[in-house]
Amino acid sequence: MNKNTLNLKSVLSSWGADDFSVLLTNSIGALPDNSLPLQQGISQGDMASERPEKITIMNSDENDVQIIVKLGVFFTEIISGCSCGDEPESLNGYCEMELTIDKQSGDARFQVTA
DSSP states (O other), X not given: OOTTEEEOHHHHTTTTSTTXXXXXXXXXHTSOTTOSOGGGXXXXXXXXXSSOSEEEEEEEEEOXXXXXXXEEEEEEEEEOXXXXXXXXXXXXXXXXXXXXXXXXXXXXXXXXXX
């Protein structure tokens, strides 16, 4: 399993129910540091924080084999200080990701889209 893949089989049973969004965002929030590809979503800084600050579900859909969820992900971008000892600066970061969840196995993959 690579860094951008995890298993969300426990979330599958709530697909279509009112608590799907809450269960999904809680499951994503409980992932270990550096589980999401936040580094691919930076636009201003040199590095991304290890964890997202907030995740919103923008929309979700399905096909025969997958659940597809568009996520808005808020995180911190870090601008490294220069070699003269400046402290790193933090900026608010945002990117959108597509999360695909295989309906049978629960295997999920994150991909930065914007």
